[in-house]
Amino acid sequence: GAVVSQHPSWVICKSGTSVKIECRSLDFQATTMFWYRQFPKQSLMLMATSNEGSKATYEQGVEKDKFLINHASLTLSTLTVTSAHPEDSSFYICSAEKSGVNTEAFFGQGTRLTVV
Amino acid sequence: GENVEQHPSTLSVQEGDSAVIKCTYSDSASNYFPWYKQELGKGPQLIIDIRSNVGEKKDQRIAVTLNKTAKHFSLHITETQPEDSAVYFCAATASGGSYIPTFGRGTSLIVHP
Numbered sequence: 001g002a003v004v005s006q007h008p009s010w011v012i013c014k015s016g017t018s019v020k021i022e023c024r025s026l027d028f029q030a031t032t033m034f035w036y037r038q039f040p041k042q043s044l045m046l047m048a049t050s051n052e053g054s055k056a057t058y059e060q061g062v063e064k065d066k067f068l069i070n071h072a073s074l075t076l077s078t079l080t081v082t083s084a085h086p087e088d089s090s091f092y093i094c095s096a097e098k099s100g101v102n103t104e105a106f107f108g109q110g111t112r113l114t115v116v
Numbered sequence: 117g118e119n120v121e122q123h124p125s126t127l128s129v130q131e132g133d134s135a136v137i138k139c140t141y142s143d144s145a146s147n148y149f150p151w152y153k154q155e156l157g158k159g160p161q162l163i164i165d166i167r168s169n170v171g172e173k174k175d176q177r178i179a180v181t182l183n184k185t186a187k188h189f190s191l192h193i194t195e196t197q198p199e200d201s202a203v204y205f206c207a208a209t210a211s212g213g214s215y216i217p218t219f220g221r222g223t224s225l226i227v228h229p
Contacts, residue, residue: 041224042222044219049216091157093159102148104162104165104215107159110157110158112157
């Protein structure tokens with residue numbers, strides 16, 4: 001199977017601090033990973049596409065200086081929420097693209113961020 | 117771009133009944149249609165998928181059908197169990213490039229024991 005591990009599963013931080021979320025593909029290499037944000041009872045909203053060794057591609061309306069993405073290796077992408085504010089509180093989910101005959105994406109378990 | 121509509125938003129069934137969730141898509145270039153199950157506080161998990169070269173796929177109690185002409189696809193769960201209760205998302209994407217699915221808005225399935 002294909003396993004994507006996301007850490008931490010939940011985090012509480014104070015306003016103004018930064019939080020880093022890790023997304024790891026455990027048993028496959030992922031040149032492309034994705035970061036989503038999900039509000040309660042809503043669908044997943046794509047924030048950015050993370051490409052190994054290059055800059056992330058952000059969706060319209062997503063502040064790249066607010067949500068820093070680093071994809072330094074084929075198995076790890078990180079999302080850093082900088083200077084977090086209560087409105088950044090949300091459920092953040094990553095997915096990793098597994099290439100092959102049929103490309104598929106596998107999701108991490110999500111990170112619940114609460115900014116107080 | 118792609119637009120995926122999903123219905124119903126909420127589905128309540130009795131244990132043992134069948135559940136059907138329907139989705140439509142707009143982009144004829146889409147050729148891969150995964151379904152995800154998301155339990156509370158967890159990430160989505162792929163439960164079944166179908167590609168445009170087939171019309172139906174089944175995996176035990178779960179089946180998916182695809183009608184390319186009408187641009188709609190459906191998830192069928194038979195003999196539902198309480199542990200099937202979750203939010204289900206359909207998605208559509210075109211393979212060949214990066215896997216960036218367009219998700220439906222989700223269906224909250226509640227299976228009453």
